[in-house]
Amino acid sequence: MGVEVQIDGLTKSFGRQNIWADVSFTLPEGEISVLLGPSGTGKSVFLKTLVGLLRPDRGHIWIEGKDLPELSERELYEVRKLFGVLFQDGALFGSMNLYDNVAFPLREHTRKSESAVRDIVMEKLDLVGLAGDERKLPGEISGGMRKRAGLARALVLEPEIILFDEPDSGLDPVRTTLLNHLIVDLNQQTGATFLIVTHDINTARTVPDNIGLIYRRHLAMFGPREMLLSSEEPVVRQFLNAQRHGPIGMAEEKDASELEAEAAAGIELPMLPPIPLQMQPTDGRPRSAERIPGEWCRVNGVIPPVGSFALDQPTVPAQSGVSEWAGPEHVDPHADTVVIERRDGGA
Numbered sequence: 001m002g003v004e005v006q007i008d009g010l011t012k013s014f015g016r017q018n019i020w021a022d023v024s025f026t027l028p029e030g031e032i033s034v035l036l037g038p039s040g041t042g043k044s045v046f047l048k049t050l051v052g053l054l055r056p057d058r059g060h061i062w063i064e065g066k067d068l069p070e071l072s073e074r075e076l077y078e079v080r081k082l083f084g085v086l087f088q089d090g091a092l093f094g095s096m097n098l099y100d101n102v103a104f105p106l107r108e109h110t111r112k113s114e115s116a117v118r119d120i121v122m123e124k125l126d127l128v129g130l131a132g133d134e135r136k137l138p139g140e141i142s143g144g145m146r147k148r149a150g151l152a153r154a155l156v157l158e159p160e161i162i163l164f165d166e167p168d169s170g171l172d173p174v175r176t177t178l179l180n181h182l183i184v185d186l187n188q189q190t191g192a193t194f195l196i197v198t199h200d201i202n203t204a205r206t207v208p209d210n211i212g213l214i215y216r217r218h219l220a221m222f223g224p225r226e227m228l229l230s231s232e233e234p235v236v237r238q239f240l241n242a243q244r245h246g247p248i249g250m251a252e253e254k255d256a257s258e259l260e261a262e263a264a265a266g267i268e269l270p271m272l273p274p275i276p277l278q279m280q281p282t283d284g285r286p287r288s289a290e291r292i293p294g295e296w297c298r299v300n301g302v303i304p305p306v307g308s309f310a311l312d313q314p315t316v317p318a319q320s321g322v323s324e325w326a327g328p329e330h331v332d333p334h335a336d337t338v339v340i341e342r343r344d345g346g347a
């Protein structure tokens with residue numbers, strides 16, 4: 001399960017308003033990627049373009065040898081079955097109970113019997129912790145429950161690619177952590193390719209395998225999590241560390257005078273915070289795309305920030321399953337470089 005999505009030179013405008021241009025990157029098969037960017041940079045537009053709800057001005061989206069923008073409506077209808085989408089508010093039909101909401105794609109896209117539909121719906125509702133709530137209407141449940149119901153609905157067609165539009169918006173920190181665990185568990189169980197748009201920096205730092213950042217109408221960077229978390233590139237550094245100083249201002253970009261004033265003041269940027277361990281599946285088995293912590297840095301000759309990959313970092317929530325982590329045992333949080341030793345004795 002899980003397919004690669006290759007995005008090449010994608011450009012989107014609404015009338016004369018260019019949203020982003022020449023966006024190129026690949027969502028690796030079966031991995032979790034996060035897409036970040038200041039508000040209004042077109043992240044939701046990007047998700048809608050990926051799933052074929054919006055057509056790009058130019059560029060390609062290659063999935064299993066098919067270029068989505070070139071497909072007819074009929075062909076697109078078929079390819080869309082590869083996708084599951086969790087929209088911000090769950091996008092549930094307000095007049096249908098949760099059972100019918102979750103059953104909707106099965107009744108719409110398959111010829112399954114009602115008893116087969118029932119089995120799938122109850123399995124997915126159980127998976128997201130909503131068994132017993134199936135007769136409730138969306139208006140009768142909390143925002144977090146609506147998101148989980150939206151997730152159950154996104155899963156019923158066994159998608160190979162799952163897109164999440166701000167799954168954590170409006171959730172308290174504990175619910176955010178629980179939902180993030182659910183996402184990591186689902187990725188491990190399904191092996192599907194995940195793309196998550198989020199504003200939650202802790203989510204961005206701990207959940208994905210890869211991180212991308214949209215800024216000033218282009219893709220500033222996309223790559224492995226460790227690459228971005230150790231990056232000194234000013235926009236990436238500022239955004240991923242939620243810093244005040246840097247090129248991003250309230251109106252997306254600071255103007256030249258603001259930047260000059262910062263430069264003249266000789267503001268020293270704070271040190272990069274340690275790179276946290278990745279969130280692990282709750283069953284203790286490895287992630288779908290398991291990597292040795294620190295390996296990207298080591299292979300690329302990058303010295304990670306001091307304290308990276310330590311087991312006791314405050315940025316890794318206590319519930320994150322770190323205690324079950326089967327990674328290196330010899331990590332010195334005070335060392336300048338982190339020596340990674342594999343359990344099998346390899347480097």
Ligand SMILES: Nc1ncnc2c1ncn2[C@@H]1O[C@H](COP(=O)(O)OP(=O)(O)OP(=O)(O)O)[C@@H](O)[C@H]1O
Pocket residue numbers: 014019037038039040041042043044045046
């Ligand atoms: N259908 C549409 N027609 C015209 N303009 C649109 C349409 N959809 C989105 N836009 C514009 O595209 C820009 C990007 O919107 P989008 O919602 O994708 O941003 P975002 O990065 O997801 O923002 P946020 O982080 O605040 O959710 C905005 O200026 C928005 O007004």
